[in-house]
Amino acid sequence: xxxxxxxxxxxxxxxxxxxxxxxxxxxxxxxxxxxxxxxxxxxxxxxxxxxxxxxxxxxxxxxxxxxxxxxxxxxxxxxxxxxxxxxxxxxxxxxxxxxxxxxxxxxxxxxxxxxxxxxxxxxxxxxxxxxxxxxxxxxxxxxxxxxxxxxxxxxxxxxxxxxxxxxxxxxxxxxxxxxxxxxxxxxxxxxxxxxxxxxxxxxxxxxxxxxxxxxxxxxxxxxxxxxxxxxxxxxxxxxxxxxxxxxxxxxxxxxxxxxxxxx
Amino acid sequence: xxxxxxxxxxxxxxxxxxxxxxxxxxxxxxxxxxxxxxxxxxxxxxxxxxxxxxxxxxxxxxxxxxxxxxxxxxxxxxxxxxxxxxxxxxxxxxxxxxxxxxxxxxxxxxxxxxxxxxxxxxxxxxxxxxxxxxxxxxxxxxxxxxxxxxxxxxxxxxxxxxxxxxxxxxxxxxxxxxxxxxxxxxxxxxxxxxxxxxxxxxxxxxxxxxxxxxxxxxxxxxxxxxxxxxxxxxxxxxxxxxxxxxxxxxxxxxxxxxxxxxx
Numbered sequence: 001x002x003x004x005x006x007x008x009x010x011x012x013x014x015x016x017x018x019x020x021x022x023x024x025x026x027x028x029x030x031x032x033x034x035x036x037x038x039x040x041x042x043x044x045x046x047x048x049x050x051x052x053x054x055x056x057x058x059x060x061x062x063x064x065x066x067x068x069x070x071x072x073x074x075x076x077x078x079x080x081x082x083x084x085x086x087x088x089x090x091x092x093x094x095x096x097x098x099x100x101x102x103x104x105x106x107x108x109x110x111x112x113x114x115x116x117x118x119x120x121x122x123x124x125x126x127x128x129x130x131x132x133x134x135x136x137x138x139x140x141x142x143x144x145x146x147x148x149x150x151x152x153x154x155x156x157x158x159x160x161x162x163x164x165x166x167x168x169x170x171x172x173x174x175x176x177x178x179x180x181x182x183x184x185x186x187x188x189x190x191x192x193x194x195x196x197x198x199x200x201x202x203x204x205x206x207x208x209x210x211x212x213x214x215x216x217x218x219x220x221x222x223x224x225x226x227x228x229x230x231x232x233x234x235x236x237x238x239x240x241x242x243x244x245x246x247x248x249x250x251x252x253x254x255x256x257x258x259x260x261x262x263x
Numbered sequence: 264x265x266x267x268x269x270x271x272x273x274x275x276x277x278x279x280x281x282x283x284x285x286x287x288x289x290x291x292x293x294x295x296x297x298x299x300x301x302x303x304x305x306x307x308x309x310x311x312x313x314x315x316x317x318x319x320x321x322x323x324x325x326x327x328x329x330x331x332x333x334x335x336x337x338x339x340x341x342x343x344x345x346x347x348x349x350x351x352x353x354x355x356x357x358x359x360x361x362x363x364x365x366x367x368x369x370x371x372x373x374x375x376x377x378x379x380x381x382x383x384x385x386x387x388x389x390x391x392x393x394x395x396x397x398x399x400x401x402x403x404x405x406x407x408x409x410x411x412x413x414x415x416x417x418x419x420x421x422x423x424x425x426x427x428x429x430x431x432x433x434x435x436x437x438x439x440x441x442x443x444x445x446x447x448x449x450x451x452x453x454x455x456x457x458x459x460x461x462x463x464x465x466x467x468x469x470x471x472x473x474x475x476x477x478x479x480x481x482x483x484x485x486x487x488x489x490x491x492x493x494x495x496x497x498x499x500x501x502x503x504x505x506x507x508x509x510x511x512x513x514x515x516x517x518x519x520x521x522x523x524x525x526x
Binding site: 013014015016017112117174175178180196211216220221224254 | 437438439442445455457474479480487488490516
């Protein structure tokens with residue numbers, strides 16, 4: 001049988017960094033800034049292109065900066081901060097964003113974010129954050145990254161006339177492998193998981209490992225070219241894909257709790 | 264400070280599937296087959312190109328096929344097979360290839376492979392394997408995938424005159440995210456981990472998450488275009504990278520046991 005997919009083609013893919021985004025501030029129209037950067041880089045969006053945007057600039061535009069001075073840590077946060085050698089106010093923000101502490105030890109605080117993402121510090125970032133008038137700030141993940149991706153997609157499609165995908169990317173660590181790769185935390189207009197489990201191989205045997213995470217692959221390609229410079233270019237475009245008939249959110253990627261192998 | 268790296272540039276990357284590889288058999292000269300496929304696809308290798316080859320064809324060329332009929336399961340394998348609903352002979356092969364069973368339950372057998380890779384069934388594959396005269400066969404990972412990558416690199420460099428990287432790719436699952444991405448299990452001629460932990464962000468704050476796994480990013484890009492067709496094209500080339508001055512093995516990626524967060 002053929003498991004080929006109308007939305008995919010075995011052709012070359014190109015991932016292109018998009019420099020020139022200005023410093024993003026709360027309330028900025030991120031889609032407009034991305035459009036200007038694309039124009040400045042001479043990139044014209046076409047059908048099937050996937051625009052990848054780093055979580056950090058999405059969060060900044062959405063005003064997800066919190067002044068640590070405004071955070072009052074609970075007794076639980078103070079105790080967890082002591083055990084992990086972290087700022088109690090940061091730990092309070094991590095707890096506020098999470099449903100579960102997965103692992104904690106000195107220097108390490110791995111939690112399950114309310115979005116289902118498992119990672120260090122609930123994705124809260126303190127690098128490349130402007131120091132506000134209130135002193136140190138922390139940047140939370142977007143409140144609903146899939147919704148952020150949908151809004152960006154609508155605006156970028158309206159501006160370009162092209163049928164696009166949008167992926168909001170973050171960097172991700174894994175338990176047994178060193179070094180970060182990309183993760184898709186918000187998606188619109190793409191097939192996130194390519195399910196080939198019903199297929200058969202060329203000898204008629206049922207395919208074993210066939211749920212391909214396309215969204216994380218896009219995020220990883222984008223993160224690679226984004227990370228090439230000190231400035232951390234926060235936008236990249238993947239070209240060469242056919243437009244996807246399927247539109248899935250990144251929330252589909254979260255492994256259901258009942259399938260969690262560590263429970 | 265500048266953390267830019269001579270071996271990297273913020274330019275577009277292209278990943279190109281290389282169709283046309285014939286069915287690979289034990290003893291085949293894989294480098295010669297890859298060269299023929301590249302020529303057939305009209306791809307000329309240049310300095311900095313990274314040739315990605317799926318583990319499956321490397322293992323086949325290296326004769327890592329085992330007839331299940333030749334395997335006598337131990338009492339331990341029989342018991343573990345009962346608990347995981349798997350063939351006791353396959354479980355015996357998994358145990359032979361592993362140093363530790365990480366998790367087991369019905370349908371799931373996650374082990375630490377002797378190479379340090381943590382995953383299902385020690386990477387042993389039963390799909391797209393020809394049924395030999397001895398009946399069902401299983402395909403083990405290459406004995407030393409970094410050595411396989413070095414050999415492939417030497418042969419492909421000799422044939423092309425270009426300064427290349429080689430990555431042997433496998434598909435990889437993660438505990439909390441659905442869908443496979445690529446993993447680099449053998450590398451030659453590339454910087455595997457890009458360590459930016461000594462750098463500072465544009466506000467002078469020390470960078471927090473800055474060990475970028477380039478090798479897994481290459482493997483993920485390659486795996487994405489390899490998986491687009493039923494035939495699972497097992498070769499892809501990444502172009503647009505500057506030649507890397509650093510040559511690291513994939514074994515560097517394995518998180519040291521003493522840093523294992525699940526111990």
